[in-house]
Amino acid sequence: MPSTVERCELIAPPAADLAEHAVGDVLRRAARLGGGDPLLRVPGPAGDAVWTAAELLADAERVATGLLARHAPGTRIATCLANGPEAVLLQLGVALAGMVLVPVNPRSSAPELEHALALSGAASVHAAVEVAGSQVAETAAAVARRLPHEVLVHPCAGDWRALLAGGGDRPSGLPDVDPGSLAQIQFTSGTTGRAKGVRITHSGMVATSAAFVARIGLPSGGVWIDPMPLFHTAGNVLGVMGALWQRAEHVVVAFEPARVLALVAQRHATLLSAAPTLLDLLMDRPEIGTSDLSSLRVVFTGGQTVRPSFVDRVEQTFGAPLITTFGMTETCGSALLPSPGDPAEVRRTTVGRPLAGTDVRIAGPDGDPVAPGEPGELWLRGPRLTPGYHDDPAATAAAIDPEGWLHTGDLAVMDPTGACRMVGRLKDMIKTGGENVSPEEVEEVLAGHPSVARAAVVGAPSERWGELVVAFVVPAAQPGIDAAGIDPAQLEQHCRSRLSPFKVPRSWRVVDQLPMTASTKIQRAELRRMAAADPAPASGRPS
Template sequence: MVGTSYRPGEPGEELLDETVGSLLRRAAEQAPDTLALVEGVPDPAARRRWTYAELLDEAERAARALLGRFSPGERVAVWANNIPEWVILELAAALADITLVTVNPALREAELRHVLGHSRAAGVFLRREYRGNPMARTLAGIRADLPHLRTSVLFEDWAEFCAEGSPDRELPEAAPSSPAQIQYTSGTTGVPKGVVLHHRGITNNARLSYVRTFGLRPGEAQLNPMPLFHTAGCVLATLSAIVSLGTQVLPPYFEPGLMLELTESERCVVMGGVPTMLIAMLEHPALPRTDLSSLRYVLSGGAFVPPELVRRVEEILGVPLCIIYAQTEASPGITITRLDDSPEDRAHTVGRPLPLSEVKIVDAAGTVVPNGVTGELCTRGYHVMTGYLDAPADTAAAVDGDGWLHTGDLASMDERGYCRIEGCLKDMIIRGGENIYPREIEQVLAEHPAVAEVAVVGVPDPVWGERVAAFVRRTSGRTVAEKELFDHVRAHLAPHKTPRTWVFVEDFPLTGSGKIRKNVLREEYAAGRLREEADTSD
């Protein structure tokens, strides 16, 4: 299909029939004394550490304890921040053939009721409290609404729970096709759906994305600041460390100064995060005096990564910044930029499809478009989810009869297979019949030195149907007026793409995975809670 936006995925790789449990067992066999997990708390003296042999031993004890309360195939939820016990529970559930339901620790009562009720979780492991969220009290308040929930365990009682397991209990063998996790979508549009991910998908995706792309080596420390309830944290980062026999350094939360200190003290070869995290680290006063010589690369994704940020990271840190394009429904990696890609490709594209993953760009009729033409990105292969839990209509809408996952993201592909994400179908602005892609405008604005972060959305307009609105967070210590930014965009883009509404914000509403919640911006603006600085007309 020369000249069309289709790539079959790089050949030469074998699809392995593995489970999360088999990954851990192999790592413990091959590298029993290698450091596997470090608790990245601020006090270096308080950091607990596990070798692979110790990690397997604790995970097996926890798995046997799980089987004392639950049966293989049941679902158990985890509601906590990034703590080592979260990772151990993930591994234990896999060894017990129990499906893990991941829950954002920021959720409140109604959100928690939906996730635990919809998933029919038989148990939940949780913190008593986290960052002001009274989690145990919240759970107690909705317990009567959750008929399937038989038991709950506080992580402060983890040691006592693990001691329940009988050492003689035989652990089952999960099938590679068995569900490993249920992850709930961010819910930026509608009620969150439960994405069912299988062992084969997440184990191979971790291997073929991070491990293969970056040549991760045994014993190398890998900093994981991404939330574990998200696939970036518990799949890509956690499982790639195990596949590569590396060391996962797990901070309990994101704090830029702590990330820098951990990178230095634990000699991490990779740091990463969504753009807001990278910006916070670059702007932190400790950066100039932090020894980051161990870094081999920086990784980002999960949200739009401005080319100017890529260039800034590479210039300041002196290592390549690679971008992964991912979606929970795809286990999650789909495309990635490589270390040997040109600086231009690393800054302006999301790379080429991962091995064994087909990618195509199609128009509204489902026809593959020519190279360079924008359409919806679709992917097919081992990595596609089993489906949305108890939602056959939603599953059929997302995965067509030929197995193609329709991501809902607008993209283009060049003749080499490099992809550029232009935006989301749901975010496309239609102004007087003209289709406008916010990503293009955000990219131009991100190049202005006074713009730290930006989100472009469509807001109602009585004449044009929609008009372009830009929400801007200024760079620390910089001032900029709407007129200057208007002129900057006008100098680079057509007049109809230039924002007419400008709103300056101190921060953005974010999903748990760090994406800007554009639906909240629209709602807040419509309600008059976000006021524009000026409105420029033609």
């Protein structure tokens, strides 16, 4: 990595030549290096279910053998499960069997589940009986009846031992798995249009997990408290695979704030991971001040841009550095990442430098690299990234150019050391009166006002100005502050003292909460719809 960047393109040296190339190889490696090491813990109402490396390998092999009794290698196997033993055992068992995992959010609507099963061609779906009051298996059965191909539905009632039935005591005959073969089809949580099926390879998962844990500093024998959903790359690539690679105890848990805080103390956790929204909820818990968080070395987050004030608050609360990744499903969950040893300013304002084996370019409109400090579109390239979208050559060609660069649609700035700061989305940029406005810049200013808990800024159509800046504001949870306590005039003055006039919102909407995707990203498309349905004031120039 060069110490000074003259143009915003970093061509990474090749990633380490790993002896383990397929998902199953990493599990076998863990069992070989320390069969008695505790690798998986899943707390439950009847006590914790715990697997050593040897036990996890044996049970995953039994799951694989049971699957092979019904399906051929290459078959798509869908899961629709909350965090728990079944999700982990099926992920590993499907990989050992040379089949393809299709993990689906258990809170998906029937049309969303139907789309995932139809596009992937899944032959079976293991679905939870119930998640958060939703009858998931019942919905899956109804969806399966509508599909043109046969789909076996396996209701999962929480008894993970049922997965081992049919596997025998001494599994054998597992296939050799090509590292370049398809391991998973994961569906993006896009805010518009139908979700695309991202193709993820075995070698991509292995290379990503190894590079990720090396950068974040998870030690062998560490303990990782992980409420990240296992149907996303953050949970099943960075989490499951990262912990396996580093032979750390992976504590898989549903997100319940009090439970997560208790586990950090009980298990003397080394690493805690949670989306920014979930970290917010943890810090709002009354017991946070008395919880023993002293064992934590790192707190990890991602999925959305975080502000320096948020980083400061997390680090002061948890007593550990906050590491924020930039990642996508297409990058197996992580592409850019600081390290815990980076200077505070790098952690506060950037998403760090590229992981091993990842090329990065900040591209101008002509596709050439821009100079350090200039914004441009973030392009990524490397063998661990997705080869494309399943059964969608048009979407693949639109996202990945002939030179292999993935055009992320995200705007970034690279500093002279190669660290990158995210500054917005190309499609979210607001154009008002011929000027460009970054929503994130305005949101950061609004977040600094004491009456504001969260804010999101979008453009509303304007015949005269093209777009007008509209702010959606969630009041801070403080005495005396509610919807009536938000004074738009004060917020406007706050913005005018810190922003150019054309960036100041022209319309203010006070809301109880912001619409979010399943991966806790703001649904800006929904906010744009709301803003357009209730037009902003047309008087005055946005300047």
